[in-house]
């Protein structure tokens with residue numbers, strides 16, 4: 469299975485790329501510039517020389533030809549970036565991990581995107597794709613530190629049950645991550661906006677907390 473990451477050169481995309489690759493997944497790091505994509509692959513290989521990371525750096529349009537595509541751009545570029553490579557996304561599972569947030573003074577606050585969530589906006593931009601929301605709550609720093617053992621739930625939402633299932637199978641490949649089915653894309657709005665709360669907690673306690681639900685035996 470190959471996963472392409474649009475905007476994979478940022479902290480979130482490169483962290484996800486490294487973690488998936490270290491879990492045996494082939495990853496294409498997408499960028500608006502192939503050179504930046506290749507540089508990021510080299511950076512990750514240099515950081516983790518003892519791990520055999522299956523990484524390629526390409527333009528977003530090539531990354532979009534992977535079996536599963538993750539959108540890891542800033543929130544306000546997620547829908548347009550997906551649309552720009554839309555010809556490659558028909559019938560594919562596309563995972564949106566973007567959170568629409570801003571800072572008001574010292575506080576992180578969620579924004580309400582046009583369609584209620586970024587994931588819904590991506591689905592509208594590429595209607596032939598099957599969009600799932602996932603990976604919103606994983607802090608890039610710990611996700612990308614391959615020596616750090618993860619212990620976190622990943623809330624997944626999608627209107628298409630097979631998109632949710634495929635995403636769950638991908639999440640389950642990563643040791644320490646537990647996929648949790650959290651409903652349709654209607655759940656994307658609270659999932660995305662909750663990230664503002666997590667960031668607030670992380671600032672308050674000077675940590676990088678992720679989420680783990682209790683009472684869930686799956």
Ligand SMILES: NC(=O)c1ccc[n+]([C@@H]2O[C@H](COP(=O)([O-])OP(=O)(O)OC[C@H]3O[C@@H](n4cnc5c(N)ncnc54)[C@H](OP(=O)(O)O)[C@@H]3O)[C@@H](O)[C@H]2O)c1
Nearest residue numbers: 475477478479480499500540541542543545566567604608
């Ligand atoms: N950082 C985290 O801990 C974290 C955790 C979970 C989820 N997220 C979400 O993941 C997404 C990415 O976060 P990030 O911190 O990695 O973001 P970022 O560094 O701001 O952007 C990621 C990449 O997107 C590309 N990009 C930037 N502006 C663009 C534009 N206008 N159009 C198209 N591509 C553009 C850039 O790659 P090129 O210049 O190479 O094209 C950039 O390296 C965000 O939506 C965020 O909410 C972040």
